Amino acid sequence: MGRAEERRARQGGHRAAPRRRRPTSDPAPTDSTRIGPAPGDKPARGLIRRIFTWKKILGTFFGVCLLMIAAFIGLYLYVDIPAGNAAAQQQSNVYKFSDGTVLARDGHVNREIVSLAKVPRKVQLTFVAAENKSFYHDSGVDFRGTARALVNTLSGKGRQGGSTITQQYVKNYYLNQDQTATRKLKELVIALKVDREKSKDDILAGYINTSYYGRNAYGIQAAAQAYYRVDAQDLTVEQGAYLAALLQAPSQYDWAVATPTGKRLVTARWNYVLDNMVEEGWLPKGKRAAMHFPVPKEPKGAPGLGGQKGYLVELANQQLEQQLMTQQGLTQSQAENAVVHKGWTITLNVDRKKQDALERAVRTQLTGKLDTKKRKVDGAIQAGAVSVDPRTGRIVALYGGKNYYDHYFDNATRRDYQPASTFKPVILAAALDGAATTQDGTRINADTLYDGTSRRPVVDHGSRVGFAPPNEDDVSYGKITVQQAMNKSVNSVFAQMGVDVGMDKVMSTADRLGMDTKGMQAVPAQTLGSMGASPVEMAGIYATFANHGHKVTPSIIKAAENRGRPVRIPDPLGGPVISRTAADTVTSVLTGVVDDGTAKRSVADNPLRDGQQVAGKTGTSDENKSAWFTGYTPDLVTSVGLFGEDPKTRAHVSMTGATGLLPAPGRINGGGYPAQIWAAYTFGVTDRATFDLETTQGAAVEPTPTTPTWTPTTPTRTPSQTPSSTPPTSPSPSHSPSQTPSRTPSQTPSETPSQTPTSRPPTTPATENPLDPLPGAGLDR
Template sequence: MGRAEERRARQRGGRRAAPKRRRSSGAGGKSGIRRLFTWKKILGTFFGLCLLGMGAFIVLYMVIDIPEGNADAELQSNVYKYSDGTIMARDGERNREIVDLARIPKDVQRTFVAAENKTFYKDAGVDLKGTARGVLNTLSGKGAQGGSTITQQYVKNYYLSQEQTVSRKLKELVISLKLDREKSKDYILAGYINTSYYGRGAYGIQAAAQAYYRVDAEDLSVEQGAYLAALLQAPNQYDWAIASDTGKKLVQQRWNYVLDNMVEQKWLDGAARRGMTFPEPEAPKPAPGMEGQTGYLVEAANYALKERLVAQGAAEDMEQAKALVDLGGYTITLNIDRKKQAALEKSVKAELTSKLDPEKREVDADVQAGAVSVDPKTGGVLAMYGGVDYVKHFTNNATRDDYQPASTFKPLILAAAVDQDAETQDGVPITANTLYDGTSRRPVMDGDQKVGFAPPNEDDVDYGDITVQEAMNKSVNSVFAQMGIDVGMPQVVKVAGDLGMETEGMEAVPAQTLGSMGASPLEMAGVYATLDNHGKKVTPAVVKSVEHKDRTVEFPEAIGEQVISREAADTVTSVLTGVVDDGTAKRSVRDNPLRDGQQVAGKTGTSDNNKSAWFTGFTPGLVTSVGLFGEDPKTHKQVPMYKAGGVDHRVNGGGFPAEIWAAYTFGVMDEVTEFDLETKQGAAVKPSTSPTVTQSPTRSPTPEETTEESPSDEPTTQEPTSQEPTTEEPTQSPSQSPSGTPSTEPPTGGTSTEPEDPLFPDGDRQER
């Protein structure tokens, strides 16, 4: 070893250099890492990251605002109920009805807190641990795992989406914190239970209560509430009707968990808890649809609601009102009586639709029926028949007003005459006893002038001298055409409007006396209900009440003021009993075995060219208007109904319509009643004076006419004087136009074809 090497060896402690350098190199590396990752640096980095995170969160908190609610979470259905509160239908994209928390029992509210978030009333709206776990699970691909508070779940349901992303979870955290600071716990809880999905297509607690227990949310028991709260964890798996044995076991366990938590929180007495049994829910029931009559009823209710929204200023027009209704959230209770509705549907089927056979008779496919039944004391629409099926025939025949009401308008002329103390042009007061000239095609006179109107009677029958009572019984056109001029057509139109007809645009011309305007069964039911109500206005009301969490909708009273005198209304009612007892409705109504002595008033109507046929009748407590309409199912044009249903000739008001009316009315009667009338006229009360006469505006009564016996409770039948009844069907229609020109077609221009065939001049024809 040289000196130099020896010196270096001594300097290095006698160790060899190479191994020393290798070890020194390793030792030097470790010291460098220690110097780089010291505890101070690690802690500094940690706190720096925390500060950075806190800063980022503060920025997020400042940037993220509480957004507008998710439009999908706001979707609600409208709920329609019968008058007894049972559900008729739900209409809307989402089966949800938002209810105020105050309507939900406190114990039921707490079942949801016990199930999902026991610290709900104390926490700040977030579960940081659960949220962090959820974020990590999302980042690691484990899916929707992790816990969250009721506030966070509500935020997810109402403000955000169901997607599982880190950004969505961070937004959920920020919005939940802000929401908890800005809103009350009750607000958040209400939002949560109203937006959550419970299975069976039910969103929100109200829809769930109906879907599982057939009750409203306000009527839920604690046991039932606990089941609904338990459902939220797994709605389909825990639905008792479809759950597997495992699913049933799991939901029972969770139900017990909910109730035990309530005891732990001192929200439920332990003894009461031990006495509780699992409340098995009802079997699923299909949501009521729009099939059958339901669609017509819903449509009518919606129209009434939209009208009120416009009237109250909540909407500027019907289009805007429709948008409000379509948003949902309305609970609409109708005046419809379930039993009467079913009875009306049954009567139409038994007396009409079961007898129609389009394969045998093409015309049978053209027959449409519509009917409305009204309580004259309240104005409520108790039953409505809109057509064969809403999903097959969308036009509501009960509310359509494009067909002539024909002779059912004649009582309104008499009402105007009596109410205004009108006189014939000879100065004779118009009463039930007044004699008119019932000659077919007799020119209608205004003083010495012809008005250019000379309507034929049905089948051109001449009745000669006939009382107003008998003219109503037999529906003599020539009499009421003249009476309209005697009263004054402007006055007739005014009284018609007062009674409830839509008279805007109605011309005050003689042809209107035969019902040539348009009208609906709903409209005519209201008019006759006003007569039945002794002259106090009745406006038929489809809707009983409307509830909505954000607005109040009030409906006006259906019973209004006195529009004609009681004597006038009662006189018309009295006269109309004759139509039933000795007139065009005799066979179908008077002789019906179900009548059982019930007093009835009513009027038949058969329009021009047999395009419509009517019977509107009433008892002291029920008014029903039935209309039949000829409509081509392809073009929807009005067409005749001759020989439909197998009848020999025309479809008359005393046939199918009166038969439907009788089957329905006598089938729903609770008791036999009598009219309380204040009148000295008509068939119901024996007149106190002899009949007075007017056969033409210029002829005075003869002594024989003034001493004619007064009509009694059973009016005597007066044979036509200018035509003997024949024993065979006329070879052509004897109808003529008002100018007197013969026609081989049924009369046009609004001429009523009542009364009945000349084969049965007393009205007792063999109708079917």
Template sequence: MGRAEERRARQRGARRAETPGGMGRSESPGGMGRSESPGGRRRSESPGGRRRAEAPGGGRRRFPWKKLMGAFLAVCALGMAAFIGLYIYIDVPTTANADAGKQSNIYRYSNGKVFARDGEVNRELVPISKVPKGVQHAFVAAENKTFYTDAGVDLKGTLRGLISTAMGRKQGGSTITQQYVKNFYLTQDQTLTRKAKEMIIALKVDQQRSKDYILSGYMNTSYYGRGAHGVQAAARAYYDVDSKDLTTEQGAYLAALLQAPSQYDWSSATDTSKRLVKQRWNYVLDNMVEMKWLGPAERRDMKFPEPEDPKPTPGLSGQAGYLVKAANDELIASGVDEAELGARGWDITLAISESKQKRLERAVKETLNAKLDPDKRKVDGHVQAGAVSVDPKTGDVVALYGGRDATRHYLSNATRRDYQPASTFKPIVFASALQNGSKTQDGVPITASTVYDGTSERPVRGSVTPFAPPNEDDKDYGQITVQKAMNASVNSVFAQMVVDVGLDRTKQTALNLGMSKKAGGFEERPAMSLGVMGASPLDMASVYATFDNHGKKVTPRLVKSAERGDQKVKPRDAIGDAVITRQSADAVTSVLTGVVDEGTGAIVQSTGRRVAGKTGTSDDNKSAWFAGYTPELVTTVGLFGEGEGGRQVSLSGAAGGGRVNGGGFPAQIWAAYTKAALQGQRVTDFELDTEQGAAVAPTPSPSPSDSGASTGPSAPGSGQPTAPSGSGLPPSPSGSEQLPTQPPMPPDGTGPTVEPGPRTSRGTDGGAGSDAGTAG
């Protein structure tokens, strides 16, 4: 045997010796090899004689951990190589981005004419030395507690941001350094490329610049809302002080504000938003205590510093400021980032018609403002007017009046929701009755001809909450049809009707038609029928435009287009699906023509057009309304009594007259504007699909009844018609278009009826909003 054979033999023997009992690794007890079973069958074979798969060398196949680990390390190596390459390739820009410079937003009428420029950017750069240390720490505590010790990048936060960006979502987590780099050097674009650049530049900036330099840049480039860019502008906008005079409490609010400037602006925040911003404010201060930048005792003594009311941006005087604010709010609500909008550079075209806008402004000026003299009468200085005009076919807001001047009265009267819409809500109650097929307490279907008991202060039947509202001047109407009750705005009828329909159903109908869930006081109680919740002229324009559009939901739209470089914003849809049937909507329109023909809105007959509308005068005469429409145009006008500090006060005595009713100044403004806005256009009829209401047939006088709430209805459409179907005016004997004769208007301009004296509300359910009678 040669040496090689001897060596191999020794090796085989050594391997056999390694197994217990001296058996070879291929043997089992009894002399069988490992590949054999007791029956002599090889272990690698199945009972059917098939061999089981074996890994090379006779063993079972194992999971390839080594290969996976190798692949993982290779990917890591490639990632590191890519990062090193990007780090070498990407330099810190030598100049700021365009957004960090001075820009303006341009606002145009629908015809393309520019009516406002919002800029230059309201920013004043201040050195870090002019920001108190406590305020500096508040910003760090709010956004990036490790700012003074980190390398400028939060790897975990950046990774989350990259993943979210790749999935099409927005995600925070950036350090102060990264946010400064984004604000000053890059853009707000949510892309992987921008996020990668942000991280690399942040690392380099952190190496090249001091922490104070970076923090100063961050505070000076951030957007705080109210058009304020930078901490100095924010200090002025919210507390009317220079940045050097900010307290730690105020600084903590400004730091908290950066998370959602519009939502957290105290002047316009909802109750929920106020709660959230206070939580954020407390979070900032608690973090300062944790970081030992603030003592616990000092922290306990701190109170939330409510900001001052906002001041208008210079240069946006008159109606321009109201239009710009409303357009910005609509863009933000549609998804445009507020910081992007605040960075300027946008070209925004509104649906506002230049000619209609000027006519609306003129109507308010000549019909109302010219008659007010605050030097003679204190109440005249409390009168605030708001109006919105909408095209019901497109949903476009073609004119908007927010107040005398946006630089003198910041809050827009066109969009405020703090006043009651009063009896302009009553058509919603009737619409809900029709839509839900509701019946009276006696089981009679509710239609325009249904008879109710119009006795003043009659307690409603079927209500858990007692309610017995008075009519205007406590006038008793006895048995009265729904049509005539709408004409005269009889409170007792609609208080009973809302219970017959159901409070929850009525509220849902109101929301479906366009009233806002954000409105205050929208409680399910019988007083709802009198319009005691809050609503804006814009809200009520949505409701009445939906009636005019045969039940298809109209959500008024102000912005037609908005562009910024290659970025374009698609305008929101203004016309939606039907929220009530055409028959229900058209029946409401038909009934509302009666309010104009012979009711509280008769003054608007002067337009010479087919008109449907409703007046409203709230409790204590704090608001007065007229909401009306033609087939072509829907307009709502509201007057609001606003005293010092925003306190709601009575309008009574304004312009030297008595009570200000919806059929007075609001209806006069409506008529003057509508006549001018539609001048030269053909007079058209409402195209109605209904057999009830004043536009179809007269409502016969009811016979006496002993029923407490209502009696059976007269047959819809019964009697000799006084107007063809689809007409909002009674026909002339010859068939030509002639206006009905009306009594001469009294000198005070309150309409063809006698001005009633003051009335008091005595409902047991907070009977605000009662305003029936000929002045309702």
């Protein structure tokens, strides 16, 4: 008997009987006798587990990794180091007026290659400390940073970060600034090969000689001359650290034109560079502690860009760089490298005739009257202006300064001076758009009465807020309408209105209208326009009023293309940011400033006006350091600013006494030279048109109130008259509930509408020069 037979014999008595099939008529088994899965069970779960096992997942992962490695090896073998020639990549940019005629070519490239031996060793190390501390022992590639950049590019998130010095050199010398996955992969492969074939010193020399430092300077030698007027071999460690810090954002970090934020950022990066050198043992701690920030020399304009050309080209470059940063995800440094001397054809919105007219107006109305030999203060006067078509948002003319060679800083875009009372229409816009009320519940509009007493303490629901601004020349006006307060630029009224509306709402409205409010505090002092703003910003805000509340972002670029590839230029016109009624009411009120207020003598009474309807606002800052007029017709908005700037230190100084105004010392007000420049320009280039307003308020649609029975008084300045002294008014912060204007025949003379739209509130005595404002310690008009 075989073993199998024996085994079967032993098991014969224990084998289970085969299971019989249950007839269909048998009752269904109960839960206690059920065999197999219940009806609610999910047998599919087992199928998923069988398909997605750990072994299969790991196998797939390693398979993908092997494929990627194989693809990278293939790419490494396929991609060769191209013939690099950074200088050959530089091509002239061509800038054209709106009609296609050539404005300028920036064909001169400021570059001089120097050997690394002519750069002090510690200056070399400042670049390593700034960009790539592991430079001397890495493989030339930051794989993590490159992977992040690839993911960001493919997902559309944009900006690249983490490139090594070798990668940046490859990008500058062998490739371009395009942000594509293909270019990034090429950059990685070429960087690996370059790191194997070239010494670290050769790579570092190539990097510092091909980088763009701003001020039209390529390479460290040109940068040393542009910023410190020395050769590269004479740079100090402090100066080298600044140039190394500069590469992150050349224009933003250029000390001569940097905003306070830019100066803070570049100073922080300068400290970061030196601290890294100490950390790496390249700089003694004691020497580091004794180092001070090396302020660069004043810049010089690039050849071929004299007069206004340089200012127009600079703004065009800046706006194009911003578009590349937005659309292609470039960093600021990459964007500048992609624009300057890269063969662009850029057509501007600038109209040749309007540009000539604006330059002529500034020359005849202001700069032709300045004489630095007779008056030192005349050398401190800087003018800036920008003109915008509110129907298109196009910048049609711009004045950046007397000459780009003499004054590199663009006065049309600078934001370091106060816009003063040109900010008051923003407060009114916030009140109207938000249906704001005074603290006694009266709706704020053009006819609302306020207390115009000079140095009247601002009150917030019965509590003083610690702010009591004087009016210009300390003139008090008593009860006065919002229309009259705008005409006369009454500080005490708008300070109270700002608190009534809510300063957070006022600043939010300013932001929506186009003012850069980052870092600005929402405090009552801002009602006097104590923040910084540029003529371009103010023109954009007033253009939004003129465009019935639809946002206008002034644009100088009409079209831009590079080697046949155009860049999409966004529409300068946006959607509504305030209601049409609010915007039109502001416009209506601002016509009163021209016809009956601070701009009357220079604008309304100008013989060139010929009946043209005009809205606008004057502004004069504290200590007479800036003076403005921003005004508009239905088809043209122009903002003109005058700024007192010390020609040597660039410190803000008073303009009082400039041009020899009489009687001495002669304050420069917004209603003087800025308004005169505006009128001479605007009335020469516009056709007569009428505002299309949807409002029932303001000077443009109804007669302005007659002269009140009170007369303005200038209080004698005694020690008892402190800013916090209580004015002789009712306890209400703005007016009493019974003072709501009702336009009935029973109104008092101060509240009765006049029968002629041209009647105006009381004015202060005229000066000896009928076009010049009063002398004295004015604050804000």
